[in-house]
Amino acid sequence: MLPDATRLLQHHFGYDGFRPLQQRVLAPVFEGRDVLAVLPTGGGKSLCYQVPALLAAGPTIVVSPLIALMQDQVARLHRQGIAAVTLGGDLAPGARDAALREMTAGRLPLLYVSPERLRGLAPLIAARGIRIARLAIDEAHCVVEWGHDFRPAYRRIGEARAMLGDPPVTALTGTATPDVREAITRSLRFRAGAATVVGSFDRPNLHFAVRRVSCDDERLARLLAVVRAQDAPAILYGPTRNLVEGIARALLGAGVAAAPYHAGMQAHERRGVLEGFLDDRIRVVTATSAFGMGIDKPDVELVAHWTAPASPEAYYQEAGRAGRDGRPARCLLFAHPRDDAMPRRQLEVTYPRERLVEALWTAPALRQRHAANVLASVDRLAEELRPDRGRVEWGGVRRRRREAERRLAAMARYANARRCRRASLLAWFGEQVRRCGGCDVCG
Numbered sequence: 001m002l003p004d005a006t007r008l009l010q011h012h013f014g015y016d017g018f019r020p021l022q023q024r025v026l027a028p029v030f031e032g033r034d035v036l037a038v039l040p041t042g043g044g045k046s047l048c049y050q051v052p053a054l055l056a057a058g059p060t061i062v063v064s065p066l067i068a069l070m071q072d073q074v075a076r077l078h079r080q081g082i083a084a085v086t087l088g089g090d091l092a093p094g095a096r097d098a099a100l101r102e103m104t105a106g107r108l109p110l111l112y113v114s115p116e117r118l119r120g121l122a123p124l125i126a127a128r129g130i131r132i133a134r135l136a137i138d139e140a141h142c143v144v145e146w147g148h149d150f151r152p153a154y155r156r157i158g159e160a161r162a163m164l165g166d167p168p169v170t171a172l173t174g175t176a177t178p179d180v181r182e183a184i185t186r187s188l189r190f191r192a193g194a195a196t197v198v199g200s201f202d203r204p205n206l207h208f209a210v211r212r213v214s215c216d217d218e219r220l221a222r223l224l225a226v227v228r229a230q231d232a233p234a235i236l237y238g239p240t241r242n243l244v245e246g247i248a249r250a251l252l253g254a255g256v257a258a259a260p261y262h263a264g265m266q267a268h269e270r271r272g273v274l275e276g277f278l279d280d281r282i283r284v285v286t287a288t289s290a291f292g293m294g295i296d297k298p299d300v301e302l303v304a305h306w307t308a309p310a311s312p313e314a315y316y317q318e319a320g321r322a323g324r325d326g327r328p329a330r331c332l333l334f335a336h337p338r339d340d341a342m343p344r345r346q347l348e349v350t351y352p353r354e355r356l357v358e359a360l361w362t363a364p365a366l367r368q369r370h371a372a373n374v375l376a377s378v379d380r381l382a383e384e385l386r387p388d389r390g391r392v393e394w395g396g397v398r399r400r401r402r403e404a405e406r407r408l409a410a411m412a413r414y415a416n417a418r419r420c421r422r423a424s425l426l427a428w429f430g431e432q433v434r435r436c437g438g439c440d441v442c443g
């Protein structure tokens with residue numbers, strides 16, 4: 001199958017051949033087995049189901065959480081001369097029936113659907129006797145109920161799979177710790193003989209370091225020192241809008257071309273900062289975590305963190321914006337022993353004590369004594385747990401909170417332990433480091 005697949009890859013997509021990691025995913029696919037592929041961003045995930053779909057006898061259904069992403073992929077497939085349809089978001093009348101007709105006629109190799117829509121669609125496909133060749137589940141970690149990206153409809157994909165006659169599954173994700181992998185294969189009802197392919201998340205050109213500081217003035221002084229020492233693009237991540245604005249002012253005052261970026265700014269202001277950064281008029285962007293999607297600047301030489309973010313996943317993703325061009329780059333975290341006080345307070349807001357929440361559900365008059373962000377959590381929990389329907393099951397919420405605490409603790413260990421930083425980060429993703437490319441502990 002691989003030679004045929006390579007020919008299609010060259011013809012439609014213009015690549016010479018599959019990368020080694022893609023080949024490791026394709027081998028079990030061509031054997032009809034279930035596959036979980038854990039591939040870092042930029043690993044060429046979509047080709048792992050698009051190309052096999054062109055060789056399969058029946059249609060492949062791709063389940064994806066983001067409508068914009070599906071539309072983007074389908075538009076690209078059309079440009080490459082491949083028939084594909086997306087049924088996500090609002091549908092034109094007749095769109096679904098048209099897609100079903102095309103599938104029945106064998107003219108539609110790829111159908112993209114949201115997880116919510118898959119449930120309604122599965123019985124219709126089964127009733128028409130359409131044999132689905134494979135289910136490809138993108139962003140498969142959305143099945144994890146205690147995860148950040150949890151989408152309830154993802155938990156019903158296993159059911160839909162059974163309704164469709166149990167076609168083999170390719171599950172794809174860019175972030176999966178060993179426990180998340182387990183949850184994915186269980187929820188999607190993987191069969192015996194399933195394969196797991198895990199790409200390396202190591203970025204050998206990144207140097208990781210932690211600088212202990214005793215106060216905020218010291219953070220700023222050290223940041224200024226490293227920014228002045230190298231005349232190259234840098235990103236500083238800070239926890240709040242006020243802070244990143246203050247840091248940008250301080251850098252400007254010291255003669256560094258800096259600008260803040262956060263979700264509280266107007267869209268045109270944010271665009272201006274991003275453009276200034278991309279064409280090197282702005283050298284340092286001081287940003288909240290809102291500065292993420294769409295930053296495609298390969299020559300960032302430094303990503304510094306004012307304080308640690310709430311999880312190793314978040315840290316590795318943000319720090320990983322350094323050195324995309326493969327040249328040496330630095331990831332620097334400033335750490336104070338009490339840095340986890342703020343994220344812990346935030347946890348108390350996101351998950352207020354159960355007794356308080358239940359009291360506020362039953363006695364709304366108490367609400368005026370509590371802050372708006374706490375009340376927002378109380379209302380969100382009411383929507384999720386439906387106290388109006390009887391006894392409330394707190395298990396899922398408790399588990400989410402424990403997971404959040406576990407991630408905070410892992411970040412604190414990263415900052416405090418005298419252990420290879422790279423080994424510490426990659427261990428979180430279930431990966432062992434053979435050789436550290438450089439950190440402040442290894443040298």
Ligand SMILES: [Zn+2]
Nearest residue numbers: 420436439442
């Ligand atoms: Zn190291």
